[in-house]
Amino acid sequence: MSVASVGEIVWVLGIVAWYVIRYPFERRAKRVQVVSNARTPSETIGLAAALFGLAILPGFYVATGFPQSADYPARAWSVALGTIIFALALWVFRRSHKELGRNWSITLEIREKHKLVCTGPYALVRHPMYTSFLLMGLGQAFLLSNWVASLAGLIGFAILFFLRVNKEERMMLENFGPQYRTYMERTKRIIPYLY
Template identity: 80%
Template sequence: MSIAVVGKILWVLGVVAWYVIRYPFERRAKRVRVVSHRRSPTEKIGLASALLGLAIAPGFYVATGMPEAADYPARAWAVAVGAVLFATAMWVFRRTHKELGRNWSITLEIRDQHQLICSGPYAFVRHPMYTSFLLMALGQAFLLSNWVVGLAGLTGFAILFFLRVDKEERMMLEIFGPQYRAYMDRTRRIIPYLY
């Protein structure tokens, strides 16, 4: 089995793990009443971009090998780095969902009895879910030896992040006021101690 095939298999396993982690939280979230939301066309564009870059384009590549012209030689060290990044992404993703519990939502929503979560990964960054997506995108770039697919994940993540994060923080400031402002002062957005 070639290194490139190993990378593809590991990417598929990572996406399956992502879905297995997300599914029960998505089901539970439907049972908690939404009291406020900030859904918008730009949010839909961000979510669609992330889906395209982190799932559809790489899934198409894994299934068909296209665009083959953008392939480069797979390296064992790169696949190993990609596997570690993707596994770390899934760990952060799981911890984030666990900490949020009934507060979790795929869109910008405030749920009934919403609380500000500052524990677990939220003690280090305000948006660890985005941290996990960034790690997934980086992992994908190392696992799949194709320039287009590698850049698609990073581009999809960047579009989602930059279209949503400011709106998300404004919403949290409206809901939690000085408590969220103090939280912003002591944490970074997605990379502990840096950004």
């Protein structure tokens, strides 16, 4: 088995694990009443870009090998590093969901009895779910030896993040006021101690 194939298999397993982690939270979230919704067309575009870059385009590449002209030689160190980064992404993703519990939502929503979560990964960054997507994109960049498929995840993440994060923080400020402002002052957005 080639190094490139190992990277592709690890990527596929990572995407399956991502869905396995998310599914039960998605089911539970449907049972909790939404009090406020800040969904916009730009949010839909961001979510679609992330889905396309982190799943659809690389999945198409893994299934078909297209575009083969953008392939480059796979390296064992790159696949090993990508595996570690993707595993870390899944860990952060799971912990973020677990800490949010009934507050979790795929879109910008405030749920009934919504509480500000400041524990677990939320003690270090305000948006660890985005941190997990950033790590997934980085892991994908090291796992897939194709310029188009490998970089699509980071591009998709960036589109989602920059279209959505300011709106999300405004929504949290409107709902939690000074409590959220204090939380913002002691945490970074997605990279602990940096940004």
